[in-house]
Amino acid sequence: MENSLDQCIKCAECTVYCPVLKATDSYPGPKKAGPDGERLRLKDRVFFEDNLKMCLNCKRCEVVCPSGVKIADIIQRARHRHGRPIPGIRDMMLASTDLTGSLAVPFSGIINPVLKNGAVRAVLDCTLGIDRHCTLPEYAQETFESIFKKRFSRQQQSYPRKVNYFHGCYVNYNYPQLGSDFVKLMNALGFGVSLIRDERCCGVPLMSNGMFKQATRNAESNVNVLSGTEGPVIATSSTCLFTMRDEYPAVLGVDNSSIRERLTLAVKFIYESVSSGKVRLAFREGWKARAAYHVPCHMERLGWGIFTLELLGMIPGLELMELDSNCCGMAGTYGFKKENYGLSQQIGSALFSQISGRNPDFVICECETCKWQIEMSTGYKVLNPVSLLAEALDLKKTAKLNQPALP
Amino acid sequence: MMKFDTIIIGGGLAGMHTACRLQKSGQRTVVISKGISLHKPDFSEYRSLGGRILMGDSVIRGEFEGGNILAVYTENLGQNRLEADNFILASGKFLSGGLVADMEQIYEPLFGLDVEYDRDRNHWFAPFDEHQGFMSFGVKADELSRPFLNGRIIINLYAAGEILAGVDPTETDSVGKILAHTEAIADRILGNA
Numbered sequence: 001m002e003n004s005l006d007q008c009i010k011c012a013e014c015t016v017y018c019p020v021l022k023a024t025d026s027y028p029g030p031k032k033a034g035p036d037g038e039r040l041r042l043k044d045r046v047f048f049e050d051n052l053k054m055c056l057n058c059k060r061c062e063v064v065c066p067s068g069v070k071i072a073d074i075i076q077r078a079r080h081r082h083g084r085p086i087p088g089i090r091d092m093m094l095a096s097t098d099l100t101g102s103l104a105v106p107f108s109g110i111i112n113p114v115l116k117n118g119a120v121r122a123v124l125d126c127t128l129g130i131d132r133h134c135t136l137p138e139y140a141q142e143t144f145e146s147i148f149k150k151r152f153s154r155q156q157q158s159y160p161r162k163v164n165y166f167h168g169c170y171v172n173y174n175y176p177q178l179g180s181d182f183v184k185l186m187n188a189l190g191f192g193v194s195l196i197r198d199e200r201c202c203g204v205p206l207m208s209n210g211m212f213k214q215a216t217r218n219a220e221s222n223v224n225v226l227s228g229t230e231g232p233v234i235a236t237s238s239t240c241l242f243t244m245r246d247e248y249p250a251v252l253g254v255d256n257s258s259i260r261e262r263l264t265l266a267v268k269f270i271y272e273s274v275s276s277g278k279v280r281l282a283f284r285e286g287w288k289a290r291a292a293y294h295v296p297c298h299m300e301r302l303g304w305g306i307f308t309l310e311l312l313g314m315i316p317g318l319e320l321m322e323l324d325s326n327c328c329g330m331a332g333t334y335g336f337k338k339e340n341y342g343l344s345q346q347i348g349s350a351l352f353s354q355i356s357g358r359n360p361d362f363v364i365c366e367c368e369t370c371k372w373q374i375e376m377s378t379g380y381k382v383l384n385p386v387s388l389l390a391e392a393l394d395l396k397k398t399a400k401l402n403q404p405a406l407p
Numbered sequence: 408m409m410k411f412d413t414i415i416i417g418g419g420l421a422g423m424h425t426a427c428r429l430q431k432s433g434q435r436t437v438v439i440s441k442g443i444s445l446h447k448p449d450f451s452e453y454r455s456l457g458g459r460i461l462m463g464d465s466v467i468r469g470e471f472e473g474g475n476i477l478a479v480y481t482e483n484l485g486q487n488r489l490e491a492d493n494f495i496l497a498s499g500k501f502l503s504g505g506l507v508a509d510m511e512q513i514y515e516p517l518f519g520l521d522v523e524y525d526r527d528r529n530h531w532f533a534p535f536d537e538h539q540g541f542m543s544f545g546v547k548a549d550e551l552s553r554p555f556l557n558g559r560i561i562i563n564l565y566a567a568g569e570i571l572a573g574v575d576p577t578e579t580d581s582v583g584k585i586l587a588h589t590e591a592i593a594d595r596i597l598g599n600a
Contacts, residue, residue, distance in 0.1 A: 013443050063463035066504070067442070272487065300463070301463070302483065303482075304483065306437075306461060309459065310409060322454050324451050325450075
């Protein structure tokens with residue numbers, strides 16, 4: 001890992017653009033918490049401050065830094081190295097998405113209405129510290145993996161071209177609809193989809209709750225399993241993808257070089273397939289919508305928002321507005337916590353008011369946690385670009401265009 | 408592959424000013440900006456005009472043919488080729504990395520364009536309160552602001568703002584000069600002049 005802190009010229013551009021610092025003065029800010037603090041921490045651990053956990057890891061500091069300093073990586077690595085958190089039951093629950101998800105899905109019929117109940121929410125607020133204003137994501141009635149097995153897996157063998165799908169916890173336990181949209185879309189484009197055997201949570205909720213040991217275990221397992229696959233590994237969630245591609249080596253120190261080049265995001269993969277002429281699209285006639293695109297922080301860091309804009313720009317009936325690049329304030333599970341709720345809402349306020357000002361039919365965004373925050377704070381529906389594309393395309397016509405030529 | 412009318416490298420004062428002007432005139436443009444410049448340009452207006460911004464991205468190489476630049480590749484977009492009819496290089500001077508100085512030479516790191524500077528290193532800098540020679544070094548360009556690569560003009564590349572030789576950002580009227588100059592470049596690209 002290169003010591004990029006020496007590249008810092010102290011211009012403080014990161015400090016100006018830090019969404020946390022805009023909302024509170026109890027956080028030292030990226031320059032002080034990152035490169036400046038690191039100099040001291042290298043000397044003595046005593047300079048480690050617990051308030052580094054206020055960093056949302058949105059990476060906006062790295063995007064605006066004119067000198068290429070990996071500011072947020074420095075902060076996250078310091079938390080990893082020096083932080084000695086003893087996560088409470090709430091943080092463990094929010095972080096262990098695989099465990100809570102598999103326990104909750106079979107009882108989703110009971111759990112969903114219970115979690116919506118005002119009295120229950122007040123109890124959760126007082127006992128666990130999950131803010132009562134928050135709407136927790138609903139659990140699905142059946143996991144995506146089980147739906148895939150029943151409805152999709154058999155026909156996938158008939159496609160000559162194959163992709164691997166990293167669905168992530170949210171698709172599996174909460175929102176299998178997105179996974180189904182992805183499979184239908186890829187099939188129409190002429191690709192068969194395989195799921196990843198023994199896929200584990202990418203680890204991002206574990207990292208943000210300070211559980212770096214468990215996150216590293218997940219990372220090692222995922223890299224190991226993925227290196228046994230062939231062809232592209234596609235995610236629909238920008239956060240899962242970013243974590244596996246960039247945070248495994250930079251924050252967890254897990255070598256992913258054997259798979260990194262094959263990791264991609266659905267919008268990028270589809271855009272590249274269309275622009276290189278490998279795939280053709282046929283859109284539904286008469287379909288019309290007005291949408292606003294919110295670029296999630298990790299998408300901004302990847303620099304891949306342009307793929308979504310260009311891809312959705314091909315839809316004839318879509319009026320697409322690009323929102324200003326702002327953090328929504330949710331940052332995974334941060335915004336659910338009682339102690340962060342107010343700050344999280346304040347961070348997202350610029351985005352919320354721009355959305356209601358534009359009044360779109362819906363918001364487009366690749367990140368599930370932005371989706372929770374925007375839906376709960378503005379009331380506007382949020383769609384992943386994959387779902388929007390699946391809706392705007394004439395899937396039957398598209399499938400015909402992409403049928404392999406018969407020998 | 409992505410195709411634009413004009414690709415602007417550098418999202419500072421000169422880059423954003425030209426980009427907004429071209430986008431407003433109906434061109435399809437993209438700005439590739441390594442980080443945010445201290446000028447704090449208004450990205451919001453440019454975005455609402457449909458302009459594309461690659462923020463935090465940098466050009467890693469250009470493709471040249473017969474005195475023209477055809478395409479660039481960036482760090483974040485990998486193998487995706489960004490094509491355009493015209494290109495604007497507005498990557499600034501030393502602070503933003505548009506120019507690099509080492510012990511022997513001053514060079515333009517992106518394409519290796521010809522740079523105008525005093526070969527005698529003793530003339531690069533002066534005592535603190537005097538005029539600093541290095542502030543007016545920059546990329547050599549013809550009267551239409553087109554830079555040279557190994558002595559040959561690049562026909563569809565324009566150098567704008569501080570990267571140009573002779574533009575000294577410490578001069579009091581430098582901002583006005585840069586803006587007037589970028590207007591002239593935009594006019595040329597739009598075929599108004």
